Amino acid sequence: MAEPVLEVRGLTKHFPVRQGFMARPARVRAVDGIDFAIHAGETLGLIGESGCGKTTTSKLILLQEPPTAGSIAFEGRDIAGFKGPELMDYRRAVQVVFQDPFSSLSPRMRVEDIIAEPLEIHTELSKGAIRARVHDVLELVGLPPDVARLFPHEFSGGQRQRVAIARALATDTRLIVLDEPVSALDVSVRAQIINQLEHLQRTLGVSYLFIGHDLATVAHISDRIAVMYLGKIVEMADSDTLCKQPLHPYTKALFAAALPSHPDDPKQERTIAGEVPSALALPAGCRFHTRCPMAMPVCSEVEPPLQTRDGGQRVACHLY
Amino acid sequence: MDGVSFSLNAGETLGLVGESGSGKTTTCLSIVGLLPRGARIVGGSVVFEGEDLTRKSQRELRRIRGRRIAVILQDPMASLNPLFTIFRQVAEPAFFHQQMRGKTLRQRVKSLLAAVRIPSPEWRMRDYPHQMSGGMRQRIVGAIALAGGPSLVIADEPTTNLDVTIQAQYLDLLKDIQRETGVALIFVTHNLGIVAKMCDRVAVMYGGTIVEQGPVRAIFDDPKHPYTQALLGSIPKLGSRDPLYAIPGQPPNLASLPTGCAFHPRCPQAMERCAIDEPTNVHAGDGSVARCWLLAPAAAPSHG
Structure with missing residues (x-):
């Protein structure tokens, strides 16, 4: 298989926290040794509930936080050693689209300036070339070129999200981190953006890391899905395999909690009880054992490793 | 909103579906007479248990709200007062509407918290809202809604801020409570999955x-x-990747x-x-x- 665009190995991020004066500093293990790879033109879905570490993972990839341990390799080279032009190239190639297009676009800048900003910082293009590029990417995301003179407040949520995607595409982009890009949009507009993202991927070959909490949306857009729970990847598989045959009890619980698409859909058995434990006091052994309906004595003692099964499905659970 | 008509029987769940700005929240606020200043009901009626609510005074409405009609809003932190204990807030409807005091009131609050599956309620009722998780806060709001023994609960996007497994727990809980008490529910949502799971009838709103x-x-x-x-x-839809x-x-x-x-x-x-x-x-x-x-x-x- 060709070299992955991005490969993450043993990626770890711990945040020190002080719970009180004189208290011993504790650590939040937000991301705790995860591995995954994203190939060219592929979408990897990252799914999990709040506090599972999916946003921290995206921050590490975007160089907004330094990792505590582990490595991120971009097109085969470790980014930890990147300096100068190499670092610039990485920042050009890896872009992000956030959940809320109302706060991710500066209200004081015109759309053309918003999209041109990464070009001015990261490229040597002339003013004319930048303007041409702005018009190109606006067209790519389905906006007419004359919107370039407008301010973000003149757009609806869906159009703003298109502007954010256009900005992410403006440079020579090879990977876009999509952090819940449709959660803040109206239902009837979500499908527009999802279709647009899929279309852009087909035509440009760009890779996506799609972060979400809605199983149906993530499964729809992703080729492969990684399920995270409390800083760990508990299961990873092809989107179709995961939907047909989820193995980890947490993945099963997510499917059980997913809402039906029709009132006559088979009733799911009861969903799991309890809430995600605090990341400050992680359960010993398997982190899910406190909520797991299948928990065995071994689960509270030994942490299960992520094992690859036939067909490439990977799962971290003592049942398998 | 314009010429909205629907009806709902006891024990039934109606889903009011629409996008932002479709008028679904305004519809609900009109039912309980909480429209913002400047907004007015210019025609039509809201008949609740045989009485027209649009003809009632604010004073009379106050006796209906919280007791016979309760509202659950999207953001539990906005519905709860951060300065008061859970006990005080859950006790309020029973205190005002049913004049409960002392031990009976404590018992009532305890059973309400137990009904919404708050673990060790006698301890948790001394807590403040910030000491609870999002899912628990929303269940507290549910307990307050049930405190007056309402016959109608209006839930406006009650699970939008919750994680999926917590959302599923909350929806199951609302269903159980409905089975036990026979309360009628109006579920305001933009999520058709919630409608498929929860509702008997649906009203789709667009442009008011x-x-x-x-x-x-x-x-x-x-x-x-x-x-x-x-x-x-x-x-x-799960399992389908069609455009x-x-x-x-x-x-x-x-x-x-x-x-x-x-x-x-x-x-x-x-x-x-x-x-x-x-x-x-x-x-x-x-x-x-x-x-x-x-x-x-x-x-x-x-x-x-």
Whole structure:
């Protein structure tokens, strides 16, 4: 298989926290040794509930936080050693689209300036070339070129999200981190953006890391899905395999909690009880054992490793 | 909003579906008489257990709200007072409406918290809202809603801020409570999955009116209005990667609604008259009602 665009190995991020004066500093293990790879033109879905570490993972990839341990390799080279032009190239190639297009676009800048900003910082293009590029990417995301003179407040949520995607595409982009890009949009507009993202991927070959909490949306857009729970990847598989045959009890619980698409859909058995434990006091052994309906004595003692099964499905659970 | 009509029986759940700005929240606020200043009910009536709420004074309404009609809002932190204990807030409806005091009041609060599955309620009721998780806070709001023993609970996007497994727990809890108490529920949501899971009847709102309503199965099996059809086609379904149906354009602004049918600029099946005449309700055989000219081929042709 060709070299992955991005490969993450043993990626770890711990945040020190002080719970009180004189208290011993504790650590939040937000991301705790995860591995995954994203190939060219592929979408990897990252799914999990709040506090599972999916946003921290995206921050590490975007160089907004330094990792505590582990490595991120971009097109085969470790980014930890990147300096100068190499670092610039990485920042050009890896872009992000956030959940809320109302706060991710500066209200004081015109759309053309918003999209041109990464070009001015990261490229040597002339003013004319930048303007041409702005018009190109606006067209790519389905906006007419004359919107370039407008301010973000003149757009609806869906159009703003298109502007954010256009900005992410403006440079020579090879990977876009999509952090819940449709959660803040109206239902009837979500499908527009999802279709647009899929279309852009087909035509440009760009890779996506799609972060979400809605199983149906993530499964729809992703080729492969990684399920995270409390800083760990508990299961990873092809989107179709995961939907047909989820193995980890947490993945099963997510499917059980997913809402039906029709009132006559088979009733799911009861969903799991309890809430995600605090990341400050992680359960010993398997982190899910406190909520797991299948928990065995071994689960509270030994942490299960992520094992690859036939067909490439990977799962971290003592049942398998 | 304009000419909204629906009815709901005891123990029934109605889903009020629509996008932001479709008028669903305004509809709910009108029911309980909590419209913001400047907004007025200019026509129509809200009949609750045989009485017209639009003719009641604020004083009379206050005795109905919290006791016979309760409201659960989207953000529990905005509904709870951060300075008061859980006990004080859950006790309030029983204190004011049922004049409970002392030990009886404590017992009542304890059983309400137990009913919404708060573990060790006698301890947790001394806590403040910030000491609880999002899911627990929303269950506290549920306990407050149930405190007066209401016959109608209006839940406005109650699970939007919750994680999926917590959302599923909360929805199951509401269903259990409904089975036990026979309370009627109005579920305001933009999520058709919640409607499929929870509701007996659905009303789909667009541009301030109900464009289609009916039994939940009729709406999902055979949606009549093009907006309902498009909405159902635009949602990703588990296990299918077919392209989604994308509704072109944006939801309209209620201050400048299109003429005729509000949906006509985005409608794939729009006809000439859709831009001129406002469609009227047409009853279909399966119990659903839709406002669309496509369903009224025999109706009088447009004048002009």
